[in-house]
Amino acid sequence: MNLKEIVLRSNLYGTCSAFICARGPGYVTTQDIISPPFVEIVDNTQHIARLTEPIDLCIGLQIKRNRGYSIKRPNNFQDGSYPLDAVFMPVQNANHSIHSYGNGNERRDTFS
Numbered sequence: 001m002n003l004k005e006i007v008l009r010s011n012l013y014g015t016c017s018a019f020i021c022a023r024g025p026g027y028v029t030t031q032d033i034i035s036p037p038f039v040e041i042v043d044n045t046q047h048i049a050r051l052t053e054p055i056d057l058c059i060g061l062q063i064k065r066n067r068g069y070s071i072k073r074p075n076n077f078q079d080g081s082y083p084l085d086a087v088f089m090p091v092q093n094a095n096h097s098i099h100s101y102g103n104g105n106e107r108r109d110t111f112s
């Protein structure tokens with residue numbers, strides 16, 4: 001299951017509910033997520049799982065927007081729930097340029 005890599009966008013702080021409902025055999029994508037109208041799924045074609053048998057898959061999701069990065073420990077939860085923490089995404093590629101400006105003997109470089 002590729003749930004940690006799903007990118008959501010919302011302006012609401014707090015917790016809301018969403019569901020993944022799909023029937024196999026077939027592929028489960030983010031298009032199968034049923035979410036409130038204020039939660040936007042950035043990529044509706046992202047692969048979540050592949051069902052190889054004719055089964056019904058129903059997963060309840062609790063989505064919480066927060067600040068910072070916190071690691072959730074699975075041993076703190078009961079009733080069959082399993083927490084997923086946010087994926088830490090470091091900068092992998094950046095563009096930069098150096099600009100020099102000044103007059104006379106004074107010269108300064110800036111990065112942008």
